[in-house]
Amino acid sequence: HTVVKIPIEVCRIGNISANQQNYLLAFKQCEAMLSQLHAGENSVELKLKKLMLSHPPGTLSEEAAAASMFISKRTLARRLKVEGASFRKVRDHILSQQATSYLRDSKMSVEAIAAILNYHDSSNFRRAFKRWMGITPETYRNHL
Numbered sequence: 001h002t003v004v005k006i007p008i009e010v011c012r013i014g015n016i017s018a019n020q021q022n023y024l025l026a027f028k029q030c031e032a033m034l035s036q037l038h039a040g041e042n043s044v045e046l047k048l049k050k051l052m053l054s055h056p057p058g059t060l061s062e063e064a065a066a067a068s069m070f071i072s073k074r075t076l077a078r079r080l081k082v083e084g085a086s087f088r089k090v091r092d093h094i095l096s097q098q099a100t101s102y103l104r105d106s107k108m109s110v111e112a113i114a115a116i117l118n119y120h121d122s123s124n125f126r127r128a129f130k131r132w133m134g135i136t137p138e139t140y141r142n143h144l
Contacts (some may be wrong), residue, residue, distance in 0.1 A: 021106075022106075022108065022112075022116065025102070025105060026116065029098060029101050029102075029105075030053050033053055033094070033098075034050065034053055037050065044069075044076070044079040044080055045080060045083050045090055048069075048076075048087070048090050049090060049094060051065055051068055051069075052065070052090065052091065052094050053094065056118065057095060057118050058091070058118030058119070059118055060091075062076065092128070092131075092132060095117055095128070095132075096129070098117060099129055099132075099137070100133070102116070102117075103137055103140055104141075104144055110125070110126065110138065113125070113137070125137070
């Protein structure tokens with residue numbers, strides 16, 4: 001028999017994604033992003049985007065993505081390079097779209113958005129957002 005013991009303290013930690021409104025917002029956002037992808041196109045980048053959108057934000061590793069496509073990590077990198085892309089560029093594109101959508105369409109705090117996008121520290125999220133957009137999340141939201 002297999003037994004999993006979870007400390008009671010873990011059960012008391014709030015789950016950010018347990019909020020029904022946040023879940024519906026995330027679901028609609030992924031559906032909209034998937035519908036924007038070109039259905040007839042058969043590129044590795046497109047397959048990777050679809051794969052990333054079918055996983056929680058920021059959780060799919062390059063190794064796991066390659067394994068899902070039945071290729072090695074190096075082959076995935078080579079094929080993406082031929083298309084002018086990279087795993088990091090595709091991941092950053094998906095995360096930046098999701099981040100801007102959350103900032104635009106919700107009143108969630110930057111810390112909550114960082115957690116939803118799987119950043120363990122909101123300062124890392126802020127740095128990434130500034131790299132993507134050239135401005136901080138707060139500035140982006142204030143200029144909407």
